[in-house]
Amino acid sequence: MTALSTYLSRDWLLSETPSSRTHAAWVRRYRGWLQFRGNGLAMVGLITVIVMIVASLAAPLLAFQDPSAQDLAGRLAPPSAAHWFGTDELGRDIYARILYGGRVTLGMVVAVVLLVAPIGLAVGCIAGYFGGIVDRALMRLTDVFLAFPRLVLALAFVAALKPGITSAVIAIALTAWPPYARLARAETLTVRNTDYIAAVRMTGARSGRIILRHIVPLCVSSVIVRVTLDMSGIILTAAALGFLGMGAQPPLPEWGTMIASSRAYILEQWWVPTIPGIAIFIASLAFNLLGDGMRDVLDPRQR
């Protein structure tokens, strides 16, 4: 049995003659990581995203105050030692609300991605694999959803459902899946007629199995890149819905909603709406930087 240290050595990870399939995969991943690490901006993005995730998970430990505890006597206070980012229009600690708001925003992003990626993959792979009338019908449906500006369609959906966080997630998901379907379809078309798919088919595998076991895994890396780049769009759409009063509802500490409810104070107490704005900007920029770096590594066509 080989010692664990062998596997963690640079030589093993950079071996020119991998000893097994797993070994080869790890060599490829390590090379990708080295390339990614060389991109300073991408590393800034990655670290910011990690810090954000940790900070929102650890919000109860990091916040000194309850995010919904009101103190009307100390409302709209400027930043101080007691309130790092000041207090809002109801005297709530903005620092605590930003931390808890991160949970809401990241939670919405994760929920949207979990809904969108499978739907897009399923539609795209099925359309690409079967072709013909199935392809045409599904792609026409995709085009209809692509024919709307995302935010406008999301607004109409939320209006039909009822403003709130669940509706916002569903509405964003409904408007976000078409690009994934297109992507998955394009990937499927390139592998559909390859020999190994023909070989799998000859062993008697059914279509469902071929798609799930042999086509979907090949689409995953481009979907991951797309998801990361999409995160910033989802964050911005969620915040915009909140700002327009159609997303998360107060008193929930969602960043866009926080800006909407404190917008009137921008001239006198500018930090109250500005700080959540900076939070949205940093979150969305971090995902953009990360996605940009990942595209350089994972998507060979962009090189």
Next chain:
Amino acid sequence: MTASRVRQTLASVASVPLTLFGLILVTFLIGRAMPIDPVIAIAGDHAPPDVIARVRTELGLDKPLPVQFAIYMGQLLHGNLGNSVMTSHPVTEDIARFFPATLELATVAIIIAILIGVPLGVVAAWRQGSRFDHVVRVVSLAGQSVPVFVLGLVCLLVFYAKLGIAPGTGQIDVAYEGMVPPITGMLVLDAALEGDWDSFWNAGSHLVLPSLVLAYFSMAYITRMTRAFMIESLAGEYIVTARAKGLSATRILWRHAFGNIAVRLVTVLALAYAGLLEGAVITETVFSWPGIGLYLTGSLLNADMNAVLGATLVIGLVYLVLNLLADLAYRLLDPRVR
């Protein structure tokens, strides 16, 4: 032009009515899924049951869904989007009144975005990997990441409230309101046509901040695409030939490299223009700009369903047409598309 190209072009035009039909179906279904009962909106909360039943029949709501859809389609074909509860005008009239302001804002914004974005992308590609290139990359990534409403609010805070060099929200100062008779509906243009230069400068100064905010939003996208196209174009063999001929750098860059990406860029610009519609919805809300975005969000908050669906449909239609134009420009103008 080959036969297959004609066929493909026709196919892309022919797909538009189908997509449009889908779009109408989606808005119709959204309208029917609304939690607000349109009958109560018209008859009132305390209407007796027989009145409610009569209104329901008049609106055709007692018929099966496909029949209701057919009625809805029939009304649309007659240009009837119903009445707005908020303004009590037909929705089509409202949209005709609000849309020019959006067009004005979006057009000025796209011109600014092109004038800044395209040269930035070209130079960044020419000096790929340089410090300038990195700065452009960060600036355009920031443009894609900044929420438009935050940028708008911060600009108002800095340039209007603190520095006092920009006017506040709205399309024109209250003192000038209603002075210019609407011709095109685009206030700056109307003022110029009327020769009312006071109104012209006032309306023009109101246009600066919102159009800059909106321009940054699409400039980021235009710069990134221009840079990517130019890098590809500069790697072409015809560039080596041009260099060997001893042509000047400027000539190679603009005539040879840029000339080859111009058509693809037209496609990107059309898409960016369409994308501005989305940014306009938020920008208009922040700057109280009386365009279709403000109309849409105002109607949403008042649960004015005819107005919401009408505005959504019109925005979708404009978006669809711009996408089609982008597609056609690409197919018809670029000789490399087979």
